Amino acid sequence: MTAAASAVFAAYGFRFVETPAVEEFRTLEAGAGAALENSAFRMVDLDGSLLALRPEMTVPIARLAASRLADEPTPHRLCYAADVYREQASLRGEARQFTQLGVELLGANGPSSDAEVVGVLVDALAAVGLREFTVGVGTVAVLRALIEAAGAGPEWAAELLASAHARNLVAFDALASAEGVEPAVGEALRRVVRIGGGREAIGECRLVADAVGCAGSLDALESAWELLEAAGVADRVRVDFGILRSFDYYTGLIVEAYAPGLGLPLGGGGRYDEVLARFGAPMPAAGFALSLERVMIALAAQDVAIPVRGLDAVVGGEPREVALTAKRLRAAGWTVRMSATRDAAALDVEAASAGASWRVLAGEGRAVSADGRVLALDPVPAPSSEGGTR
Amino acid sequence: MTAGRLRMAIPKGALFEGSLRVLRAAGVEVGALADPGRLLIVDTEEIRFIIGKPTDIPAYVAYGAADVAIAGADVLAEAALDVAELADLRFGACRFVVAEREGSATQIADSYRRLGVVRVATKYPRITEAYFADRGVQVEIVKLHGNIELAPLIGLADQVVDITATGTTLRDNHLRIVDEVMSSSARFVANPVAVRIDSERVMDLAGRLARAAGEVEQP
Numbered sequence: 001m002t003a004a005a006s007a008v009f010a011a012y013g014f015r016f017v018e019t020p021a022v023e024e025f026r027t028l029e030a031g032a033g034a035a036l037e038n039s040a041f042r043m044v045d046l047d048g049s050l051l052a053l054r055p056e057m058t059v060p061i062a063r064l065a066a067s068r069l070a071d072e073p074t075p076h077r078l079c080y081a082a083d084v085y086r087e088q089a090s091l092r093g094e095a096r097q098f099t100q101l102g103v104e105l106l107g108a109n110g111p112s113s114d115a116e117v118v119g120v121l122v123d124a125l126a127a128v129g130l131r132e133f134t135v136g137v138g139t140v141a142v143l144r145a146l147i148e149a150a151g152a153g154p155e156w157a158a159e160l161l162a163s164a165h166a167r168n169l170v171a172f173d174a175l176a177s178a179e180g181v182e183p184a185v186g187e188a189l190r191r192v193v194r195i196g197g198g199r200e201a202i203g204e205c206r207l208v209a210d211a212v213g214c215a216g217s218l219d220a221l222e223s224a225w226e227l228l229e230a231a232g233v234a235d236r237v238r239v240d241f242g243i244l245r246s247f248d249y250y251t252g253l254i255v256e257a258y259a260p261g262l263g264l265p266l267g268g269g270g271r272y273d274e275v276l277a278r279f280g281a282p283m284p285a286a287g288f289a290l291s292l293e294r295v296m297i298a299l300a301a302q303d304v305a306i307p308v309r310g311l312d313a314v315v316g317g318e319p320r321e322v323a324l325t326a327k328r329l330r331a332a333g334w335t336v337r338m339s340a341t342r343d344a345a346a347l348d349v350e351a352a353s354a355g356a357s358w359r360v361l362a363g364e365g366r367a368v369s370a371d372g373r374v375l376a377l378d379p380v381p382a383p384s385s386e387g388g389t390r
Numbered sequence: 391m392t393a394g395r396l397r398m399a400i401p402k403g404a405l406f407e408g409s410l411r412v413l414r415a416a417g418v419e420v421g422a423l424a425d426p427g428r429l430l431i432v433d434t435e436e437i438r439f440i441i442g443k444p445t446d447i448p449a450y451v452a453y454g455a456a457d458v459a460i461a462g463a464d465v466l467a468e469a470a471l472d473v474a475e476l477a478d479l480r481f482g483a484c485r486f487v488v489a490e491r492e493g494s495a496t497q498i499a500d501s502y503r504r505l506g507v508v509r510v511a512t513k514y515p516r517i518t519e520a521y522f523a524d525r526g527v528q529v530e531i532v533k534l535h536g537n538i539e540l541a542p543l544i545g546l547a548d549q550v551v552d553i554t555a556t557g558t559t560l561r562d563n564h565l566r567i568v569d570e571v572m573s574s575s576a577r578f579v580a581n582p583v584a585v586r587i588d589s590e591r592v593m594d595l596a597g598r599l600a601r602a603a604g605e606v607e608q609p
Contacts, residue, residue, distance in 0.1 A: 134587050167474035167582055169596075170463075196589045240586055258587045263454020264472075265583060 001128045002081050003296065003308060005101050005182065008124045012116070014079035019060040021083065026049040030278045032060030039086045041096070046375070053085035058249075059275065060285060061104045066279035074107025074283060081292075095293065095351065101267065101287030109284035111223035114253040114271060114303060115281070115287045120235040124241050125257060125266070129304045130297060133259045135236055137224075138243040140250050140270070141217035142183045142192055142209055149212050150179070150185040164193065164244045185212050196240040199225060205241055220252060244270075249275050255288055258296035266294050311333060314351040316341040317362030325362040325377075332380040396437050396591055399451060399459035401444035405576050409460045412576075415602035416595070439594035448473055448579070457584040458592055464553055464574040474585045476596035479577040479603040484555045486571035488516065491542040492564045498548045502527075511541030512551040521551065521571045523574045539563040 025042055032055075040052040054060050057080050065076055069271050081101045088096055103120055105113050118137055125133045143164070147157045156175065157361070163171035175181075176189040178223045195205045202222050209215045221239070228234040243254050249272040256268035269288025299306060315326045316339040325334045337354060341347045346360055348370065351359035358367035358375065367375040377382065400409050400423065413420050421434040423441075432439040440456055449471035450456040459473075462482055466475065487493060488510075490498060502508050511532045512518045522529040532547050539559055541547040553562055560567060579598050580592050 166586075167472070169477045170475050170577060194593055195588075238586075240589065240591075242585065249545075256586065257581045260587060261454070263452065263581050263583055265586075337407050 001299070002099075002292065004103060004127045004129070004155075005124045005290070006079070006081065007128045008120060009079040009103055011123075012103075012120050014077040014120075017061065017064060017078045017080055017081070019054070019057070019064055019080075021053055021085070022051050022059060023054055023063075025052040027279075028052050028059050029061055030099065031062055032056070032274050032307075041085050041087055043161075043388065049188065055086045056084055057082055057289060058104065058269075061287075062272075062275045062285065063279050065104075065106050066276055074382035075113070076106040077103070078106065079103040095216060099292035100231050100267070100289040101292055102267070104285060104287035106285045107283040108286075111220050111227060113284075113286055114220065114224040115227035117253070117269065117288060118228060118237060118255055119231050119233055121255060121257060121267075121269075121288050121290075122236045124290065125238075125295075128229060128297070129299060129306075130259060131302050131304065133236065133257060133298070134238055135260065136196075136240040136243050136256045138239065138241050138253055138254050139217070139221045140244070140254055141220065141252050141328070142241060143189075143207060143216065145214035145217040146185055146189050146192065146209070147211065148188070149214055150181045152181045155181070161244075164188070167244075169193065175339055182212070188212050188214070192216055193242045196238065196242060198234075198239065199229075201239040201241070224253065228314070230284075247359075249290070253286060257288075257290065259295075261301045262294060262298045266298060269292050301345055311335050311337055311354055311356040313337070313358040313360050313367055314339050314347060314354055314356045315360045315362055316343075316347040317351070317360075317364075319341065321362035325360060328380055329360070329377075332381070332382065334383045393601050395433065395435075396458060396588070396595070397440060397456045398437050399440045399442050399447045399456035399461075400464075401459075401461060402441050403444055403449050403491060404564075405444060405460065405462060405545055406441075408479075412481060412599055414461045415605060416596075416598040417597070417602075440488070445469070449454060450536050451579055451581050454581050454583065456581070458470060458574055458578065458580040458590060458595065461579055462574055463572075463577050464514065465518070466579065467572070467574075468516050472582055473579045474531070474582050475577050475579050476592070477600035477603065479576040479578055479599060481603070482576040483573065484553045484575075485573050486520075486551065487557075487560075487567045488549055488551055488552055488569045489539075489542075489560050489565040489567050490549045492566045494542070494548070495568075501548070508549060509547045510549045510551055511538055511547035513538060514551060514553075517571060539565055561570040 039055045042050060042052050045051055061078055069076055083097055084100050085097050090329060105117055108162060122135055160175045163175060173190055182379055192205055195201050201383040206215050206218050228237055243256050250270040251273045252271035254270035257266040259266055267288060267290035271286040273284040276285055276363050312334040312338050315322050322338050326338050329336045339350055341350055347359045352370055358369055360367045365386050394580035410420055419434045423432045423439045426432050426441060430441050442450055445465050447459045447461040448466055448471045448539050451459045451473045500537050507528045507530050509530045510518055515531045518531055538550045538552040541550055578596055585592050
């Protein structure tokens, strides 16, 4: 699965990078802000510095780009398959280490790079074999513009965003109707977070936002949508102005991927144009991360078999001959397990229990299958596909 | 994505009748849910109703076993799981209060001064902890499963945090309300992914229920 997604990333020209699992807590905090407080594992080193295990990859990659890639021409197209670590409440029984696959497009702005990120996500989900999935796209720009227009102060804005992050529309509505909020803007806020659909949803949102002079915040999303239509992926994408992600560094596009039957998103991301400035290299940026584990669950739920390379042969016999034969088979692309067994019958048993298609007695120059078929090994043919999937 | 029935979890107990009322008022066919007997799953043309223990409803929704549900705001706050709260259904109103034995205020203040800790009995440890932490008061929480009002009377705790609709039980047990923690009512909630991929059905239902909740006469 990682291979299938990686191939898509590579096809778009993304390069794999690795970053350390342990980072300075200050560094992560500078990038991710308050959301880190409850999610990062923290520890103290011998000098008394506070360290943290990375809870996600966006900030470590931003740091990497701002430092090690500072002299390279932008844009950077970087991707990763990496373990991340998050603290979870006790007794929830959730894994604290999981694997993320993702891309970051740094140094490129505008609808075309937004559309590229969404396009990679759609292609990657299709490539791993998911038959049914939806990618939701929205933008925080509308909400930010409306909050600005509401003129009700930073404290109110923080509360409103917190209720939106908590997906609590009851509290959100109450805040939007609160005293001191421009009533027309409050009405627009209540409507906007409920708008979703295809292209027409953007038009609907534009009508609402236009009434309070905030329609400009939709331009980028509308252009990106046109590019997604042109790229032929729009049928997998749904516009949704209710999406809000828990990391608060997003500045424009936000994207989330869903599969039916899985109660949690497969992954998500968005545009975070201000994060790199915090590391001294201001540049626009966008990306997404997929949870490998959740994608696996979704694949299983859709009865998609995950191809696993089976074992082609077990080779037994005189040790020196075994080593030579196994080497020749591996060179021809076989997967081979070496055995200390010299007896054909015992080797049959071993091959059967290992799920190998063939057993080879080194020096015999042939492979024998469980049902008695014989394959000449001089020259060694390409491995049969019978290793198959399981 | 409109495959199959929408799965809706309904709490048995105090919120059950109110849930039926608001569903009917919103024009939702409730079928055998009106009299489920021992059934825990009731199917209608459009909806699969799942009847659960109120405190378990947030888990059903957060893990996606139910797409949507009706649950008390109190239970949602205590569970602190990731669910989308879409509408206030207004029935089942109650208040979370801090209460103590009548005439025990001086004694509690005194022991807090000496020991620096207050012992609080509750069914809702998470809400209680958050409330006292906000005020910088150090508390020892005793988690109980029922008859919370008994705790101060038998010397188990100094104060209690509990829900009350009218305050009668507290008064009958000579407990005095000292502060309000939060108010609660029934909410219409949804799994965060269901809101996104089944949004037409879920948001439509949320809108109908919210309107119906405004019209249903409170008992």
